[in-house]
Amino acid sequence: MPYATLQDMIDRFGERELGQIAQGVALEVIDADRVERALADASAEIDGYVGTRYPLPLAPVPALLTRAACDVARYRLYDDAAPEEVRRRYEDVARMLRHIAEGTVSLGERPGTPTVPQVVQMVERSGNAVFRRRTDGGLR
Template identity: 50%
Template sequence: MAYAQLADLVTRFGEAELMAQTDRYSASQVDAAMVGRLLGDASAIIDGYLVARYALPMVPVPDLLVGICCDLARYALYPDAAPDMVRERYQNAQRLLREIGSGALQLGVATPVAGGVHAVGSPRLFGRGNR
């Protein structure tokens, strides 16, 4: 499950940039399949940071994660050399993910921690009701 959609990228960064980075020949349309793959890759990275603290998938998706996902995917749109602003947003997204993963930054959702301890025992063998 992707934490962001194509529409989120368009809203944040504009359709012109997405066309320029995904349609390398004519820059006349957005390659939605490519963007979908990049958003999926970015979401997998996010899951790697969240899996120790939150039950996944996160529904609804916190706004902070939508922005982080967009910044990670946008950076991946520049395979050779990302502009400084794109690189800085990517580095900030990574920093935020480290803080979320360590617990220093909370997402503000009431999602139980994944991997919590749950004790299970067998039924009583001896007792007043067991003869």
């Protein structure tokens, strides 16, 4: 499930820029299929990080991940010609996703999902001791 839509991309970056980096059959006309593929790839990349800490799919989609998906898709649409600002934003998103995977950044409270791994310790008690004290104070 994509974390962002074509309209999210247009709202953030404008039709003109998208028309230039995802050009369709006419000049500055957006190739919607190309943008959708970039958004699907961005969502898969995000899932690779987020899925280590949260059950997928996420519903509702956190706004933080919508922004992240747009930045990743934009970077991918530029191919090898991404301007410095676009590259920096992508690197910021990648860093944030690593922090989410490590648990140092949270997506907020997710219903039914612990944000901190829970550890359960079980101790079994029996009447028979595994070690016994020797008369000289040592264990046998």
